Each structure stands twice: as C-alpha cells, then as structure tokens.
Amino acid sequence: MYAGASRDCSKGDAVATALLEINGLTKRFGGVVAADAITLDIPAGEFHAVIGPNGAGKTTLVGLLAGEILAQGGAIRFDGSDITRLPVYRRSRLGLARSFQITSLFSDFTALDNVALAVQAHRGHSFRFWQDARREQELRKPAQVALERVGLAARAGARVDRLSHGERRQLEIAMALAASPRLLLLDEPMAGMGPEESAHMVEMLRQLKGGVTILLIEHDMETVFALANRITVLVYGRVIACGEPAVIRDDPAVRQAYLGEKQDRGHG
Amino acid sequence: MTASLDPSLEAAPKSLVTVRSAFTAVLLAFLALLPLYVALTGNAFVLTLFTRIVIMAIGAVSLNLIMGYGGMVSFGHAAYLGIGGYAVGILAKEGVDSGFAQWPVAVAASALYAVVVGALSLRTRGVYFIMITLAFAQMIYYVAIGLDRYGGDDGLTIYRRSQFGGLIDLSNKTLFYYLCLVLLIASIYMVSRLINSRFGLTIRGSRSNDRRMRAIGFPTFRYRLVCFVIAGALCGLAGALLANHTNFISPALMHWTRSGDLIVMVVLGGLGSLFGPLIGTVAFLLLEEALSRVTEYANLILGPVLLLVAIYVRGGIEGLLEGRRSGYRAP
Amino acid sequence: MLYFFEQTLNGVQLGMLLFLLASGLTLVFGIMDLVNLAHGSLYMLGAYFAATFAALTGSFVAAIVLALAASLVLGMVLEIVAIRPLYGRDHLDHVLGTFGLLLFFNELVRVIWGPAGMTLALPPQMLTAVQIIPGVYYPIYRLVIILATLAVAALLYLVVMRTRLGMLIRAGASNREMVGALGINIKLLYTLVFGLGAALAGFAGVMQAPILTVQIGMGENILILAFVVIIIGGIGSIRGAFVAAIIVGLIDTIGRAFLPDLLHQALSNDAAQTLGPSLSSMSIYMLMAAILVFRPEGLFPAATR
Numbered sequence: 036m037y038a039g040a041s042r043d044c045s046k047g048d049a050v051a052t053a054l055l056e057i058n059g060l061t062k063r064f065g066g067v068v069a070a071d072a073i074t075l076d077i078p079a080g081e082f083h084a085v086i087g088p089n090g091a092g093k094t095t096l097v098g099l100l101a102g103e104i105l106a107q108g109g110a111i112r113f114d115g116s117d118i119t120r121l122p123v124y125r126r127s128r129l130g131l132a133r134s135f136q137i138t139s140l141f142s143d144f145t146a147l148d149n150v151a152l153a154v155q156a157h158r159g160h161s162f163r164f165w166q167d168a169r170r171e172q173e174l175r176k177p178a179q180v181a182l183e184r185v186g187l188a189a190r191a192g193a194r195v196d197r198l199s200h201g202e203r204r205q206l207e208i209a210m211a212l213a214a215s216p217r218l219l220l221l222d223e224p225m226a227g228m229g230p231e232e233s234a235h236m237v238e239m240l241r242q243l244k245g246g247v248t249i250l251l252i253e254h255d256m257e258t259v260f261a262l263a264n265r266i267t268v269l270v271y272g273r274v275i276a277c278g279e280p281a282v283i284r285d286d287p288a289v290r291q292a293y294l295g296e297k298q299d300r301g302h303g
Numbered sequence: 304m305t306a307s308l309d310p311s312l313e314a315a316p317k318s319l320v321t322v323r324s325a326f327t328a329v330l331l332a333f334l335a336l337l338p339l340y341v342a343l344t345g346n347a348f349v350l351t352l353f354t355r356i357v358i359m360a361i362g363a364v365s366l367n368l369i370m371g372y373g374g375m376v377s378f379g380h381a382a383y384l385g386i387g388g389y390a391v392g393i394l395a396k397e398g399v400d401s402g403f404a405q406w407p408v409a410v411a412a413s414a415l416y417a418v419v420v421g422a423l424s425l426r427t428r429g430v431y432f433i434m435i436t437l438a439f440a441q442m443i444y445y446v447a448i449g450l451d452r453y454g455g456d457d458g459l460t461i462y463r464r465s466q467f468g469g470l471i472d473l474s475n476k477t478l479f480y481y482l483c484l485v486l487l488i489a490s491i492y493m494v495s496r497l498i499n500s501r502f503g504l505t506i507r508g509s510r511s512n513d514r515r516m517r518a519i520g521f522p523t524f525r526y527r528l529v530c531f532v533i534a535g536a537l538c539g540l541a542g543a544l545l546a547n548h549t550n551f552i553s554p555a556l557m558h559w560t561r562s563g564d565l566i567v568m569v570v571l572g573g574l575g576s577l578f579g580p581l582i583g584t585v586a587f588l589l590l591e592e593a594l595s596r597v598t599e600y601a602n603l604i605l606g607p608v609l610l611l612v613a614i615y616v617r618g619g620i621e622g623l624l625e626g627r628r629s630g631y632r633a634p
Numbered sequence: 635m636l637y638f639f640e641q642t643l644n645g646v647q648l649g650m651l652l653f654l655l656a657s658g659l660t661l662v663f664g665i666m667d668l669v670n671l672a673h674g675s676l677y678m679l680g681a682y683f684a685a686t687f688a689a690l691t692g693s694f695v696a697a698i699v700l701a702l703a704a705s706l707v708l709g710m711v712l713e714i715v716a717i718r719p720l721y722g723r724d725h726l727d728h729v730l731g732t733f734g735l736l737l738f739f740n741e742l743v744r745v746i747w748g749p750a751g752m753t754l755a756l757p758p759q760m761l762t763a764v765q766i767i768p769g770v771y772y773p774i775y776r777l778v779i780i781l782a783t784l785a786v787a788a789l790l791y792l793v794v795m796r797t798r799l800g801m802l803i804r805a806g807a808s809n810r811e812m813v814g815a816l817g818i819n820i821k822l823l824y825t826l827v828f829g830l831g832a833a834l835a836g837f838a839g840v841m842q843a844p845i846l847t848v849q850i851g852m853g854e855n856i857l858i859l860a861f862v863v864i865i866i867g868g869i870g871s872i873r874g875a876f877v878a879a880i881i882v883g884l885i886d887t888i889g890r891a892f893l894p895d896l897l898h899q900a901l902s903n904d905a906a907q908t909l910g911p912s913l914s915s916m917s918i919y920m921l922m923a924a925i926l927v928f929r930p931e932g933l934f935p936a937a938t939r
Contacts, residue, residue: 101518120521127520135518141511155501156520162529163501171501210519376726423926430669430725431869434861435926439834441858442919559858563671563733570730600745606738613721613731 044075044267044277051258053289054079054114054248055100055131055218061108062095062272067178071094071272072109077218082244084251084259087269088292093252094136096269097222101133101261102126114217127156130217134207136226136252140195146206147191150213157214181213185239201232208239218248225255262283268292327578330585332489334484338477345623350476351548356588357483358544363568363580364490365537371575372498373530378433379420379440379567383535385447387542392459392552402465402473406543413539414532416443421531425524428513440552440559447554465547473547483544487506487581495577497533506530567609569589608615639770641891642884647776648881650783654838655860656867656875657790658831663829664870665803668717669725671732673860674853676712676741676832680839681707681848682743685752694757701840702833713825719825720722736854743850751849760844779841786787786837794872803827807919862918866925868932878933882918889917 036166053076062070069092070195077083087093092208100111110119118126127133141149151174155161158173168174182188185205190198198206204224211219224240225233237247237258243249244262253259259266259280276286283289334357362384369375390409399405424435433567453459464473473479497503505526508516516523546552555561564587572583590608594601659673683704688697710734720731756775763771790804794800805813816818839853846852863882867874893914925932 103514122522123517124520124522133518135515138514139512139518141508141515143511144508152504152516154520155504156516159506161377161501161521161526164503165496165500167496167499168501168504169499174501190541210515214520351764370726376729378729423923426926426930430663431865433669433725433729434865435922438858438862438919440867441855441917445915468662474838496839528901559854560737563729566726567730567733570726574726579649600741602741603745606734606741609737610716610731612729613723613734 037169041072041273042275042277043073044073044274052115054081055250056112057100057109058112059109060096060099060106060111062099062104062106063287065143068272070099070106073269073272073274074109075267075274075277077246077248077250079217080245080250080263082240082251082262084253084263084266085269086253086256086259086266091269092272093269094222095272097133097136097220097252100126100131100220114283124156127214130214131220132211132216132218133220134211134222134224138200138203138207138220140203140206140210142195145192145194146182146187146198146209147175149177149195149206150181150209151175151211153213154178154181178213181209184212184242185209186235188256200226201235204228204232204236205239207256212247216247217244218250221249221251221253223254225253225258225273235257317400327582330582331488331576338480341477342599347476350480352588352592354476354480354483354548355545357480357487357587358541358548359565359568359588360581360584361487361490361541361544362538362565363484363572363584364487364494364625365534365541366565367389367569367572367574367576367580368494368497368537369512369531369534370569371579372413372503372510373506373527375425375531377436377531377565378446378566379436379438379560380534380538381557381559381561382416382420382440382443383538384542384545384561385443385552385554385598386413386416387539387544388546388556389447389450389453389459389542390539391452391465391543391546392461395461395463395465396453400466402467405465406540409539409543410536413542414536417532417535418528421528421535425531437559437562440557440562444554444557444559447557454553456554458551458555461546461550461552464550466541483548486540486544491577491581502526502529571612589592636770637891638888639767640772641888643766643772643780645884645887646880647883649778649880650780650787650888651838651842651856652859652863652883653787653876653879654783654834655856656843656863656879657787657872658834659860660864660870660872660875661827661834662831663864665920666824668720669732670717670831671714671857672735672739673831673835674707674857675736676709676835676853677839677842677856678743678848678850678853679739680836681754681785681843681846681852682747682752682839683836684746684840684843685754685848688754689752694760697754698840699849702837705836705839706829706833709836710825710829712832713828717828718821718824740850747852749850751847753847754843756844758864760846772780775844786826786834790834790872799823799826833916859918864932865922868870868935871932871934874932874934882921885921886918890914893917 051290055075057073057075060070060073061068073096076247085093085096096102096236099106102118102121102125106119110117112118113126113129113131116129118129118131121129141152144152148169151169154174179191180186182191185208186208187202187205190202195203195206199249204226206220207219208224211221221240225236228236232253240249240251240258240262251259251263263280265277265279266287267274268283268289270292275292276283277286278286334353337353338350341347362380365383366377368381369377387409390412391405394400394405394408420436420439424432424439427435447453448456464479467473471478471482474480498507505516505521505523508521509523509527513523542556546557568583568587569580570583571586572579572581590605591601594604598604655673655677658676659670662668662670662673680701683701684697687700687704688694691697691700716731720728760773760775760778762774764774764777766772766777792800794803800814802818812890813823838856859882863875863878866882867876867878897913
C-alpha cells in the first residue's frame with residue numbers, strides 16, 4: 036500500500052512551459068479523496084498515458100480536466116492560462132478536446148452530422164437561422180476529413196444507432212479531432228473493443244502521436260507501453276510513479292500497486 | 304470525382320409521395336379551399352371553427368419547436384397566448400386600436416416574458432422544467448385575474464379588431480381566416496428553415512445529448528434560451544390573433560389546462576415533425592368539438608383517449624401514418 | 635398582532651396540507667420516476683368521499699376512516715390499471731397520460747356528484763375556538779389539522795426510516811434495478827407506494843373538506859402549489875417537502891393577508907388596487923424564482939441517482 040504523498044510529476048525546470056500543467060489538483064467526494072494533490076506536466080507533442088488499478092481516480096481526473104467536475108484545490112493551466120474554473124465548453128473552445136469512456140454521441144444523427152457538429156462548435160457563428168447547415172462545405176469538409184482520419188469515411192452517412200460498437204468508439208475520436216485540438220484527452224478509447232478493432236485503434240493513435248498532444252487514460256497495458264512517451268500511475272487518487280515506460284515497468288511501487296490485480300487486461 | 308462529398312445527402316427519400324405527405328397535402332388543400340365551401344353552403348360556423356384551429360396550430364407549431372426539436376417540455380406555453388391576447392386587449396381598452404402597435408407589442412411582451420422564464424427555468428431539465436414552467440404560467444394567470452381594470456376574472460371584451468389602415472379589414476371573416484392561414488404556413492416554413500440551420504442543429508443536438516454538446520464546445524444554455532424566446536414570441540402572435548378572433552380575452556386562456564391542451568395537440572400530431580402540430584391541432588379540436596356534441600361529458604372519453612395515446616401511440620398520428628409503432632421519429 | 639398570529643397559524647395549516655400532497659408526489663416521483671398530474675384528483679376525490687360518507691353514515695369520524703380507505707384502494711387500483719404502463723417512459727408520456735386522467739376524474743366527479751359541489755359539516759364540538767395563548771382564539775378544527783398532519787408526518791418518517799417497507803422505499807429510490815434484482819416484488823412495492831401517495835392526498839382532501847367547498851377542479855390549484863413546494867424543497871426529499879411546505883404556506887397566507895395593506899401604504903391607491911391582488915398571489919412564485927437563481931436543486935436535494 037503506497038503511503039507516501041502524491042509524487043510530483045512535473046518536469047521541474049523544463050525548458051519550455053508545458054501545454055498542460057496540473058498542480059496539486061484535489062477533489063473529495065464525501066469521505067473519499069478521489070484526487071489527492073495530483074501534480075503533472077505535459078509538454079506539447081507528448082503522448083502521455085495515465086494508468087492505475089480500478090478506483091484509482093482516473094475518471095475523476097478526466098472529469099476535472101474536462102471541466103465537468105470542479106476541483107476543490109489546486110490548479111490547471113492550459114497553454115499558459117488558468118482553466119481551473121472554466122466551464123466545459125470554454126475548455127473545449129481553447130483546444131482541449133475529450134472523448135468519452137462510455138460512448139456519448141448524437142444517436143439520431145449520422146456519423147457525419149455528429150462530426151460536423153463538432154466542427155461547427157469550433158467555428159462558432161451558430162446564431163445562423165436560415166441556411167441549411169448540412170450543405171455548408173465549411174462544416175462538412177473538415178468533418179469528412181476527420182472521419183477519414185479515423186477510418187470511418189465509408190460510414191459517414193450511417194446513423195449512429197446503426198454503427199457497431201467499435202465504429203462508435205472511432206467516431207468518438209473523430210469528434211474530438213474535428214476541432215483541430217491542441218490536446219486530446221482520451222478516456223479509455225478501446226473500452227469494449229475486440230482484438231481487430233483494438234489493433235486498428237492503436238494504429239490510429241500511433242499516427243496521431245507527435246502531431247497532437249495526447250493524454251490517454253487506458254487499462255490496456257500493451258497499448259500504453261507501446262505508445263506512451265511517459266506514463267503516470269495513479270493509485271487512490273495519488274500519483275505514485277511517473278516517467279518513461281521502461282522506468283515505470285521496473286518501479287517497485289507500481290508493481291506493488293498492481294499485485295493481485297490483472298496486470299494486462301489483454302484485448303478486452 | 305463527381306460523387307458528392309456528403310453521403311448523408313445522397314440518401315434520398317424512398318418516394319416523394321408517402322401516405323404522410325399525401326395526407327398533409329390534402330389537409331392543406333382543404334384548408335385553402337375552406338372559405339369556398341363556406342361560401343357555397345353558408346355554414347359560417349365551420350369558418351369560425353377552422354379559424355380557431357389555424358390560430359391554435361400556430362401555437363402548436365411554436366410549442367413543437369421547443370418541445371419536439373428542442374426537448375424542452377413546457378407546461379406553461381398557454382401563457383403566451385394570454386400575453387399576446389392581453390397586449391391587444393389592454394391597448395385596445397386604452398384607445399390604441401392600431402394593429403401596427405398592438406401586434407409588435409404582443410410579440411415583444413411575449414418574448415420578454417419568455418426571456419425571464421427561460422433564464423430561470425432552462426438551467427433545470429426534465430421534470431423540474433415541466434413543473435417550473437407550470438408554476439410560472441399559473442403565476443401569470445393569477446396576475447391576469449388580479450387585473451381588475453381589464454376585466455379580471457370576467458375577461459375583457461375587445462370591441463374593435465386590430466386596425467391596419469387600408470391594408471386589411473380584419474372584421475372580414477374570410478380575409479381574417481386567410482391571414483391566419485398565411486401566418487401558419489409562414490410559421491411552418493420558418494421552423495423548417497430554422498431546424499436545419501446551424502442554430503437548429505445546435506438545438507437538436509442539445510436535445511439529443513446536451514452533455515456532448517457542451518463537451519464539443521457549445522454554450523448550450525444561450526441557444527436554448529433563444530429558441531425558447533422565439534417560440535414564446537410566435538405563440539404571442541397567435542394570442543393576438545386569437546384575441547381578434549374572439550373579440551375577447553380572459554385569464555381562462557392561460558389556465559394551465561390550456562397549456563396541457565397545447566401539449567396534447569403537439570404530441571397527437573407527432574413530436575418533432577413539421578406538419579405534426581397542424582395535424583394534431585386539427586385532430587384534437589375536431590375531436591373536442593365532436594365529443595361535445597355527442598355528450599355532455601366529453602372528457603370521460605377524451606381523458607382515457609389521451610392516456611391510451613400516451614401508452615400506445617408514441618409517434619402521434621404522424622407516426623401512425625408512417626406505420627411507426629414506437630419511438631419518436633428522428634428529426 | 636393577534637391577527638398576525640392567527641394568519642401565521644393558518645399559514646402553518648396550509649403548509650401541513652401542502653406537505654401531505656407534496657410528500658405523496660415526491661415519493662412517487664422519487665421511487666417510480668413518475669410525474670403524476672392526477673395527484674390533485676386524488677385529493678379532490680378524498681374530499682368527495684369524505685362528504686359522501688359523512689352524509690351516508692352521519693358520523694364524522696366514520697367518514698374520515700372510510701374516505702381514507704377508499705383513497706388507498708382507489709390509488710392502488712389506479713396504479714394497476716392506468717399507471718403501470720407508464721413506468722420507464724419519457725416524462726412527456728407521464729404528463730400526457732396523467733393529464734388525461736385528470737380530465738377524466740373531473741368529468742367523472744361531475745357525472746357522479748353533479749357540478750354543484752358539496753359541503754361537509756363539522757360536528758359542533760369542532761367549531762368552537764380554543765384559547766391557545768391569552769387573547770388568541772383559534773378554531774379547534776384547524777388545530778386538529780395541524781396536529782393530525784404532524785402525526786402523519788411522524789408516522790411517515792417512522793415508516794420510511796424504521797420499517798422494512800421504508801427500507802425498500804429508500805433503496806428503490808436510489809437503485810431501482812438492484813431492488814428488483816434482489817427478488818423483491820417491485821410491482822407490489824410500486825402499487826403500495828402509489829397507494830400510500832394516494833392515501834396521503836386523500837387525507838389532505840378529507841381534512842380540507844370541512845373548511846373549503848368540495849368542488850370540481852379543487853385539486854388543480856393546490857397541485858401547482860405542491861409542485862412549487864417540491865421545487866423549493868428539492869425533488870425526492872421528504873424533509874425538504876416539509877420545510878418548503880411550511881415556508882410556502884406561511885408566505886402565501888401572510889402575503890395575501892398583509893401585502894395589499896403594505897402596498898396601500900407604499901403606493902398610490904390606484905396602483906395598490908391594481909397590483910395588490912396580483913402581487914400577493916405571486917409571492918410564492920417569486921420565492922420559487924429566487925430559489926431557482928441561487929439554489930436550483932432545491933433546499934434539501936435528495937442524492938441524485
């Protein structure tokens with residue numbers, strides 16, 4: 036049982052200001068400390084993964100970063116500005132896009148409609164009352180491109196409730212990508228996927244790596260160790276280890292945290 | 304490459320002539336030709352009845368905008384009928400006869416009230432929202448009852464219909480009917496443009512998944528509020544028309560059961576469809592009229608009918624026409 | 635001053651009445667997630683039952699007991715016949731369906747009892763006024779209402795907090811599927827809860843019958859007040875309903891009693907005359923609006939599911 040304080044995962048005196056700086060982030064639910072002074076920096080372009088056993092507070096962290104949960108202590112800075120108290124939609128506008136662990140789409144619209152909405156949100160000017168938005172190439176083209184990026188182009192015209200689970204997970208990513216985000220916050224994108232779909236997703240993430248900063252919350256260890264530049268390990272809301280994959284793999288605290296838990300969820 | 308970039312636009316409707324569109328076309332033709340029928344048969348009552356139906360349909364169209372497309376179930380929509388009506392009535396009583404003054408005031412007052420109610424209510428959802436809109440409607444109902452100067456509980460007679468100079472004489476029943484019909488068609492057209500615009504997609508997206516809308520960057524509250532105000536303003540216009548039609552306005556028009564009637568009209572016709580509100584209004588008011596002739600106790604039948612509709616016919620009449628049995632049609 | 639005290643008691647009495655209605659509504663909503671617009675009809679029928687049984691039996695007490703029983707039975711039958719198909723549906727379906735029931739019941743009452751309404755006479759002992767504090771007299775019957783409702787509230791608290799049924803109710807409120815999965819007869823539970831809500835509403839109607847005229851449509855006005863109570867108190871919270879009911883009862887009663895006079899002092903005669911009645915009836919809605927601005931989830935929000 037890791038008893039120390041939350042480890043400081045900032046890069047200390049790194050050369051450039053990180054894209055995302057999390058400082059002492061804390062959140063309590065009743066008696067449970069879901070986030071315990073989490074400190075973590077993510078420089079631009081990094082592929083950063085957050086792992087941890089069940090109940091580690093990963094979901095809370097996502098909620099705090101996205102803005103659905105308000106922190107009780109600590110601060111979050113994105114690209115230099117303090118976003119700790121910003122509402123969800125403002126963070127999204129700043130370039131912090133997220134995907135949902137439990138698929139959350141517009142089920143009565145087509146895949147292309149879904150992504151086009153994300154594009155529209157980014158473009159603004161939604162107080163337009165007359166023109167048919169479905170014919171606006173300014174919205175449809177980037178949406179099509181995003182769908183191609185995740186490999187869903189062929190299903191653009193299909194209604195979401197006709198898509199397979201894997202396709203919906205892909206759509207989740209496409210929607211996050213549609214607004215050309217600075218930071219992609221991916222919440223267990225491979226949840227519930229079969230082996231083929233997972234492999235496809237991993238390939239897609241590999242292609243995204245380096246182009247956009249990614250903060251990945253995942254259970255799938257193979258993926259995490261294969262893709263991440265650095266990994267943060269959360270246990271009971273605290274950062275117990277943070278560093279490059281090789282370092283994490285050998286970290287005794289990490290091994291202890293996972294003792295008794297499944298080390299590799301495998302392919303779902 | 305000549306194929307369209309947008310596959311969703313390629314999914315053309317299976318057939319242009321469906322049962323539903325045929326039915327709608329027939330209904331519209333009927334409404335357009337009605338005065339002819341009245342002139343031929345001398346049955347003035349039918350004209351009166353259908354003028355009322357057309358006016359209430361405008362109210363239903365406005366409610367469908369927020370309810371069917373926006374997912375905001377407002378149980379206080381009849382308040383706008385009252386506000387619009389009282390705007391006309393109060394101005395008339397104070398000597399302002401001109402429709403050019405009365406009608407804009409009716410619309411503006413309704414819009415203003417909608418801003419206040421919407422700002423307070425739209426932060427809530429679901430049942431809360433229903434109850435709150437209900438409470439605010441009741442509030443304005445009591446305000447109207449307290450207006451002794453303007454009739455209070457007994458209501459206010461409007462001796463002269465809104466005057467429009469030489470443009471149109473509203474006391475001509477046929478002209479007035481056509482004006483209402485034109486305004487109805489215009490409203491439906493306006494809604495059709497609205498729901499496919501950027502604004503409309505925002506509203507519909509918010510109904511579908513508000514959480515996701517915010518996550519992708521939409522400040523959904525302000526769009527829903529604007530939609531709420533548009534609906535209120537449109538219904539205020541209907542109220543002004545209604546006051547002219549009956550030459551009378553009373554608080555009873557704003558009683559919450561009238562709001563319930565509006566909801567029934569919208570649901571009966573089929574939520575979230577363009578002509579559904581019209582179909583539903585026709586069906587409901589005709590049913591009401593027919594029942595009241597057959598029996599003194601119309602609600603003994605109407606009540607259970609509503610219950611059965613709620614249980615079995617979720618898509619409304621439009622749904623029946625489409626052969627749909629469950630679920631609301633995708634907008 | 636004495637008048638103020640009397641109005642305060644009247645406000646508490648109204649609050650008790652609203653609590654009975656609101657608690658029934660909030661129970662049904664909390665457990666079955668059902669909006670019931672016909673709840674006011676159950677209140678109305680309770681009153682009609684009481685008046686009818688009183689006329690038949692000549693005994694006030696018998697009338698109360700029989701009316702309560704009838705309300706309970708009616709509630710359970712209604713649940714089985716009309717309410718069950720609505721569970722799990724969109725709230726709009728609930729609104730539509732129960733609105734239909736409301737119209738039906740108003741008409742049914744007209745058919746059975748006629749449009750004129752009824753009265754229920756109190757036994758002579760109840761009509762006297764008692765001296766509560768020196769110089770202040772208050773009708774004994776209104777005191778009975780306050781005390782009886784407090785007793786019911788206490789009973790309700792005991793049932794919900796200390797009995798097995800209450801535990802099921804609380805469990806069902808926070809996790810419906812789980813309770814079903816545990817093998818509890820959910821259907822029966824729902825029927826009982828709905829019946830309980832109906833009995834509470836009927837009890838309120840019975841208590842009010844001697845004070846007001848028993849008439850068609852009496853349920854609607856009070857129902858909306860009950861909604862306001864729930865909004866202020868917080869959906870799903872009985873404690874919230876209690877506190878909010880007292881507040882609403884007090885504000886409405888005292889507002890109606892004193893606001894016109896205050897306005898007369900503050901404004902011109904004409905303005906006060908025009909605005910007075912409207913403003914005093916608006917007072918609780920203003921309170922509701924204020925709560926919505928500062929604390930939209932209500933004063934005592936129950937834990938969200």
